[in-house]
Amino acid sequence: MERIFLDVAHMLAGGLVLVSFMLLYQDRMFGLLNVFALHAVVLSLSVGWQAHIQGAPHLYATALIALVLKALIIPVALHRVVIKLGIHRTIETVGGIGPTMLAGIGLVALSMVVMLRATAAADPLAREDLAFALAVVLLGLLMMVTRRNAVSQIVGFMSLENGLILAATGAKGMPLVVEISVAFSVLVAFIVIGVFLFRIRERFDTVDVQALDDFRGERR
């Protein structure tokens, strides 16, 4: 029985890493948002399973927050923003998809090497969970680096935060304070970002961050 518990937890966490890879190569706006919703669904399943095997009912709340907020509300809202701004065209990625995927594989390998070595003494469940979580965090960072569009940077940032929630639930008995604050911070962050998007739009008629770079504060 123990074995099955462990295997399912690994499968879900591994699935999250896989969906992170899917996020990396999406070149259409709506496709990106749909895959992000899938990312959030896999996260909430994973957190829900952790709640079950750890016997920690408060984690169900975290799973529910992830499901409602990140799999439904935020993708729908971003969908609307994208339509409203008329930016449902192709996303340009820096450096192409091939090198990005290779870099992603390298990052996953790195997180395995680092975390498995560092957590040799911890129980196997938390151990591999943390390794997967670090992989998701690093892939989110990679996505933020390779995208120029403000909306896809936000998606990258939120996938990074999903990795953090995975890590927090894997750390057995971590107080609820942190999970709630993570969810809350995503909400606040989203509001702030929303304000920014509309302000950026108002000023530049584009949400391409590249356009912002032309307004460096140091022209003579």
Next chain:
Amino acid sequence: MIFEWLAHLPVAPVTAVLAIPAAATIVLAVLPWYRPTAYLNVVATLATFLAALTLLAVRPEPGTYLFVDDLNIVFVVLGTFVGFTTSAFSASYIAHELEIGRLTPAYLRFYHAMYQALMFGMNLALLANNIGLMWVAIELATLSTVVMVGIYRTHEALEAAWKYFILGSVGIALALFGTILVYMAARPVIGEGHDAMVWTELSTKAAALNPELLNVAFIFLILGYGTKVGLAPLHAWLPDAHAEGPTPISAVLSGLLLNVALYAVLRFKIILAANPSAINPGPLMASLGLLSLIFAGFMLYRRRDIKRMFAYSSIEHMGLIAFAFGMGGPLANFAGLLHMMMHSLTKSAIFFAVGHISQVKGTQKIAEIRGLTESHPVLGWGLVLGVVAIAGLPPLGIFMSEFLIVTSTFAREPLLAIPLVLGLLIAFGALMLRVSEIAFGEPVGSMARVEASYVPMFSHLALVALAGIYLPSPLVAWFQNVARLLG
């Protein structure tokens, strides 16, 4: 006598330090009149400062969520003091911004509410006894400054705020990962639940924690909180955020928020230092600090924007402070603490002067500001005094702290002292070059009278000058005690 009276206050000082800004946030967000609210802002920060002073006399027992010890009280008193003087400067600054229409009353209401939210976030981060709570508080402080940086809604301000937001959030996210790892390291020793996230528990049982996990955690923590400190490869948000936001915000960013992030790094450093098998966090901090110092020193030469220049000077000084704490030992820690205090006071005084200068001249470009000591003698000489202090000339306070840092480095790691002194000299040259352009020569541009209060600026400079000549022995004893605590 007075201590007994203080102990019987109806509200505990710790609560007051947090409750006053929290209440003021709500009140200032609701009240529509913009002139009285500027004064209310000053009153609220003054009350917070007084409450922080009472903490010196009455020290509460450490609780699950809040605690006061010798280290964080230095930061709290300094932070609330600079918060108070900056709000006084802000009141005279925004009056002018309203006149020229850069800010509207609606934005101003928002601005004051966010100022108090920032004060609340910083005080909570400093007083928190729980690593999770501290993380939440730093995130709150970051978000409130992000919106304030973007408040002018110009192209540059939006770029700066966006950059700050993205880099700040990534830094904060990495810090959370580090925080989770620290909990993981503490769980087998301290047990599940809240206790494994409490500072006082963590520091007493630090030796027993899992060293490998602590090592990985510290890498994430120093990268995460180091982004907020503005250490060199991670500093990209800092000059933009300083240059494009309102000047009072530049003053609190440099004077306070960077210190709060550094405080977080220091706390985790104490835990790692107490664990014999973990890596020594000192060399990592020292090398990042040295890199920031030298990098910022070179960058200072190419600046054309006056606020951006002093932002790079902040990177330089935060690097120097991180270097001092990274070196460790009673003398270097003492010098680091003193330098942090002197830098906060001096840099915010400089930003007060710069704020008035850019208002009078209507520009932040160094090329368009000339001969300030002739056109505006008080303001011009105030700036010169501030820059002389920040460049580390005797007999002002920063000379003393830099002298202590350099001598302790010479005594312990003579080879490191060479790049250190080189970095200091490079920065010194750049600052002297620029300030001579700004302050002397033929006056250029507007000669309008300054509608400003000089009290905040000169009170800071007076404190810095006083500290350079005479440090009261209780203060020295107190700092020595903290330096020992830092290990």
